[in-house]
Amino acid sequence: MAGSSSCSLLVLFVLFGCAFAAKDILLGGKTDAWKVPSSESDSLNKWASSVRFQVGDHLILKYEAGKDSVLQVSKEDYDSCNISKPIKHYNDGNTKVRFDHSGPYYYISGEKGHCEKGQKLTVVVMSLKGGSRPIVAFSPSPSPAEVEGPAASVVAPAPTSGAAVLQGGGVFVAVGVFVAMWLF
Ligand SMILES: *[C@@H]1O[C@H](CO)[C@@H](O)[C@H](O)[C@H]1NC(C)=O
Numbered sequence: 001m002a003g004s005s006s007c008s009l010l011v012l013f014v015l016f017g018c019a020f021a022a023k024d025i026l027l028g029g030k031t032d033a034w035k036v037p038s039s040e041s042d043s044l045n046k047w048a049s050s051v052r053f054q055v056g057d058h059l060i061l062k063y064e065a066g067k068d069s070v071l072q073v074s075k076e077d078y079d080s081c082n083i084s085k086p087i088k089h090y091n092d093g094n095t096k097v098r099f100d101h102s103g104p105y106y107y108i109s110g111e112k113g114h115c116e117k118g119q120k121l122t123v124v125v126m127s128l129k130g131g132s133r134p135i136v137a138f139s140p141s142p143s144p145a146e147v148e149g150p151a152a153s154v155v156a157p158a159p160t161s162g163a164a165v166l167q168g169g170g171v172f173v174a175v176g177v178f179v180a181m182w183l184f
Contacts, residue, residue, distance in 0.1 A: 022056035065093025069110035078106035081115035
């Protein structure tokens with residue numbers, strides 16, 4: 001009995017973790033990806049469009065320190081490969097950038113000529129789904145008595161909230177965990 005309860009809880013906490021954990025994402029999925037791409041199909045943006053970036057995630061760019069650098073630039077400077085006025089500049093060879101807001105981020109190489117040859121990257125960062133919504137928004141009947149008392153377990157059985165977890169955002173996961181805590 002106790003065993004199966006903690007197991008169910010564990011599953012919910014894993015779901016919780018998956019929804020919230022910030023990811024460290026290695027550029028291109030390999031250690032030497034920050035370089036002039038060998039072909040159009042090898043481009044960094046092709047890779048980036050297949051990856052889901054969220055606020056809080058880190059992007060890690062590895063390259064040889066001193067031989068290359070990473071510039072975060074405006075869209076305008078990205079388009080024209082202008083390296084003269086970067087927003088941020090990294091050259092340590094093991095650059096870790098954190099996405100602390102949603103929207104596009106633009107990176108180009110600080111080496112002369114590299115950006116023109118395709119060493120550039122656009123990352124579109126998504127906000128955490130549901131993260132900014134008020135807590136009451138999820139509940140169609142937010143009666144305080146229902147939410148607080150042990151009766152909540154009866155009116156909101158675990159399987160229902162489990163389904164909501166899979167379809168909804170982080171708020172639903174949190175609610176699932178709290179319902180589980182009441183149940184077990
Ligand atoms: C790059 O940007 C700087 C500052 O905005 C500007 O003065 C310069 O003319 C630009 N260079 C090129 C090649 O566009």
